């Protein structure tokens with residue numbers, strides 16, 4: 001397997017890029033989806049969260065009320081640290097489990113981890129792909145297409161690595177400042193870059 005890290009700021013276009021890479025044949029390991037999986041009702045993570053934050057984080061249907069959780073940790077650094085201490089180990093273990101299953105295959109595995117730069121070298125990758133966009137454009141897209149509030153997006157951005165920090169770590173950059181067609185062309189170039197990373201092992 002060849003592991004490629006995929007990251008980018010909030011609203012940069014990571015999901016769109018990972019779908020395009022999946023269409024090219026990559027296996028996408030989506031950290032956000034794993035977070036949702038490990039927080040299903042009845043899991044140890046769900047139970048630990050309810051024990052720490054109280055029944056107010058459970059919605060009427062018994063599932064996690066994500067907005068309520070976000071509210072609790074929004075301005076409370078200790079609560080956020082506690083939440084991460086509950087959730088991150090389970091997510092990390094699940095990512096490792098999936099990687100082990102793929103280890104002996106020829107797959108290109110795209111690790112879509114929003115905080116990959118922040119979490120330093122937690123997962124060894126052959127290359128880091130960064131989706132880059134002007135944060136103001138990302139804010140406009142999230143407000144227009146997702147109905148998020150501008151203040152909420154800015155607050156989340158403030159907790160993430162900066163655009164420059166991400167670019168400094170990037171091995172290849174996808175510029176998502178254009179149209180979706182432009183983005184497709186950028187993903188074609190990125191796929192060529194990935195194929196080239198594979199080449200040395202093919203020659204051996």
Ligand code: ATP
Nearest residue numbers: 009010011012013014015016141145178179180183
């Ligand atoms: P998040 O950080 O919230 O997970 P993300 O980085 O995965 O977001 P996407 O969901 O792929 O980003 O994109 C954010 C929004 O911007 C989506 O509504 C998406 O459809 C839109 N979008 C992405 N790229 C473009 C583009 N090139 N042109 C117009 N809209 C775009």
